[in-house]
Amino acid sequence: MKRLITLVVNKKACEIAVEPNRTVAQVLREDLGLLGTKIGCGMGDCGACTVLLDGRPVNSCLVLAVQVNGREIETIEGVSNGKDLHPVQKAFVEHGAIQCGFCTPGMVLSAKTLLEKNSSPSEPEIRKALSGNLCRCTGYQKIVEAVRQAAEMMKK
Amino acid sequence: MHLLPRFDYYEPRDVAEACKLLSQFKASAKVIAGGTDILVNMKKGLIAPEYLVGIGKIPGISEIEPVDGGVSIGSNLIIEKLVEFDLIKKKFAMLSKAASVLGSPLVRNRATIGGNIVNARPAADLPPALIAMGARVKLKSRRQEREISLDRFFKGPGVTVIRPGEVLTQIVIDGPPPFTGGDYIKLMHRRSLEIAIVAVASRITLDGPDGIVTDAKIILSSVAPRAVHAVRAEKALIGEKPTEKLFEHAAKIASNECRPIDDIRGSARYRCDMVEVLAKRTLRGAFVEAREQ
Ligand SMILES: Cc1cc2nc3c(=O)[nH]c(=O)nc-3n(C[C@H](O)[C@H](O)[C@H](O)COP(=O)(O)OP(=O)(O)OC[C@H]3O[C@@H](n4cnc5c(N)ncnc54)[C@H](O)[C@@H]3O)c2cc1C
Ligand code: FES
Ligand code: FES
Numbered sequence: 001m002k003r004l005i006t007l008v009v010n011k012k013a014c015e016i017a018v019e020p021n022r023t024v025a026q027v028l029r030e031d032l033g034l035l036g037t038k039i040g041c042g043m044g045d046c047g048a049c050t051v052l053l054d055g056r057p058v059n060s061c062l063v064l065a066v067q068v069n070g071r072e073i074e075t076i077e078g079v080s081n082g083k084d085l086h087p088v089q090k091a092f093v094e095h096g097a098i099q100c101g102f103c104t105p106g107m108v109l110s111a112k113t114l115l116e117k118n119s120s121p122s123e124p125e126i127r128k129a130l131s132g133n134l135c136r137c138t139g140y141q142k143i144v145e146a147v148r149q150a151a152e153m154m155k156k
Numbered sequence: 157m158h159l160l161p162r163f164d165y166y167e168p169r170d171v172a173e174a175c176k177l178l179s180q181f182k183a184s185a186k187v188i189a190g191g192t193d194i195l196v197n198m199k200k201g202l203i204a205p206e207y208l209v210g211i212g213k214i215p216g217i218s219e220i221e222p223v224d225g226g227v228s229i230g231s232n233l234i235i236e237k238l239v240e241f242d243l244i245k246k247k248f249a250m251l252s253k254a255a256s257v258l259g260s261p262l263v264r265n266r267a268t269i270g271g272n273i274v275n276a277r278p279a280a281d282l283p284p285a286l287i288a289m290g291a292r293v294k295l296k297s298r299r300q301e302r303e304i305s306l307d308r309f310f311k312g313p314g315v316t317v318i319r320p321g322e323v324l325t326q327i328v329i330d331g332p333p334p335f336t337g338g339d340y341i342k343l344m345h346r347r348s349l350e351i352a353i354v355a356v357a358s359r360i361t362l363d364g365p366d367g368i369v370t371d372a373k374i375i376l377s378s379v380a381p382r383a384v385h386a387v388r389a390e391k392a393l394i395g396e397k398p399t400e401k402l403f404e405h406a407a408k409i410a411s412n413e414c415r416p417i418d419d420i421r422g423s424a425r426y427r428c429d430m431v432e433v434l435a436k437r438t439l440r441g442a443f444v445e446a447r448e449q
Contacts (some may be wrong), residue, residue, distance in 0.1 A: 001164065003165065019162070020162075020163060020164060020165035020208070021160040021161065021162050021163055023160070023195075039157055042157055042199060043158065043196050043199065043200075044192055044196060044262070044263055045349060047260070047262055050262060053265070053266075056236070056265040057261065057262050057265060058265045058266045059192075059262045059263065059266065062190075062191055062192050062195045062196065062266065063191060063266065064165070064188070064191065064195070064208075064210075066165050066167070067188075067191065067210055067212055069167075110261065128261070131260050131261065131347065131348030131349065132259070132261050132262035132263060132349065133262075
């Protein structure tokens with residue numbers, strides 16, 4: 001039976017009726033049209049489905065929509081300020097840290113969370129914070145460099 | 157894409173209501189906490205419960221509270237908070253360390269301590285550290301509440317003493333005696349998103365900074381259907397002066413005590429050899445911490 005849930009997505013309140021067996025990743029993509037959140041493995045292994053749940057990055061493929069009733073979600077669509085990209089996004093573009101882009105929304109959300117807690121992370125700290133996000137294309141070096149540069153940009 | 161089978165979802169407001177639902181639905185219902193284990197199993201088609209009982213909205217089971225020098229941890233607390241909280245980091249450092257190597261940051265932000273215990277995987281990260289610290293769990297059902305030592309909780313892979321209708325509500329750990337230290341080391345093929353090839357948790361208590369060993373625990377993980385004590389190695393430590401030679405001796409005994417299997421992550425022989433290495437290293441780490449306390 002469908003359940004009515006209310007939640008805040010990218011600062012906007014919404015109310016949706018969902019079947020209990022649908023995940024947050026599915027509802028974001030299929031009901032709310034937020035296609036920035038990707039579904040790769042569906043099993044918690046790749047991080048393509050990363051969203052922030054009450055500020056913490058989680059695998060949205062392993063969260064039921066009914067479990068986030070009353071809570072707040074931020075997706076990649078909520079990261080930029082209108083047309084102004086977030087410093088992490090800018091740094092990813094400038095460093096070629098994006099190829100196919102499938103991992104990018106998750107990478108950006110994990111990196112942004114790290115930088116909000118720790119304004120000058122070391123390389124091991126960056127790698128650890130991104131260790132739930134897998135990339136099949138660029139390799140991780142450019143991504144790590146982009147996060148470093150974003151840290152500098154965010155300090156200014 | 158892996159889809160979840162259909163089920164109905166309940167979200168009780170307190171533990172009593174959860175127990176009532178669970179005893180009403182019996183085997184067709186399962187608790188869901190963080191969901192990082194059960195939803196994977198459901199997507200893989202390994203289980204298909206008709207009802208899921210979400211415990212996320214129940215007050216009082218997601219906190220860390222100091223009690224009598226020890227700590228009481230709510231079953232629904234997410235693993236990442238065991239890494240963040242000062243009380244755990246300072247007083248129960250081996251638990252923090254075990255929590256910090258579980259899954260990935262994304263998994264740790266959802267996975268709960270209760271889920272890690274009840275799923276009873278032979279390679280789960282928190283049980284070895286918790287057993288070494290003498291942790292107990294509180295199980296609540298409609299009629300009673302019981303508290304049992306984690307030592308007696310696990311029966312085998314996926315099997316525990318928990319009865320249908322019971323909810324794990326708290327994990328209780330007594331404050332460590334003076335001059336007690338511990339360490340947990342997990343051997344993995346990579347540093348994140350990896351199940352242990354072998355893991356060892358050790359804890360020792362001394363009768364003074366330069367004293368003898370008065371208590372010792374060595375817990376071996378991923379070498380048996382559940383985390384086990386290296387009983388003979390523990391005995392070999394007690395009453396002795398802690399020296400490098402003693403730790404080497406105990407580690408060798410621990411390695412001879414375990415009976416692992418060959419599997420995709422490592423051969424039995426390799427696992428036994430690594431038990432020796434990790435037992436030695438965790439004992440050294442435990443000793444350093446014990447002297448500082
Ligand atoms: C990508 C990935 C990586 C992982 N890596 C690791 C790892 O490195 N180490 C590790 O140990 N685990 C790992 N896991 C497994 C899992 O994340 C953990 O075991 C986690 O702690 C389970 O907690 P949960 O809250 O998500 O449990 P859930 O999935 O919600 O529940 C697990 C089981 O416990 C029962 N249950 C949960 N809470 C209670 C309760 N309070 N009372 C009664 N029954 C209860 C449920 O019914 C279910 O059977 C990984 C999982 C994924 C997806
Ligand atoms: S799609 Fe969620 S972790 Fe891969
Ligand atoms: S850019 Fe293609 S997966 Fe990372």
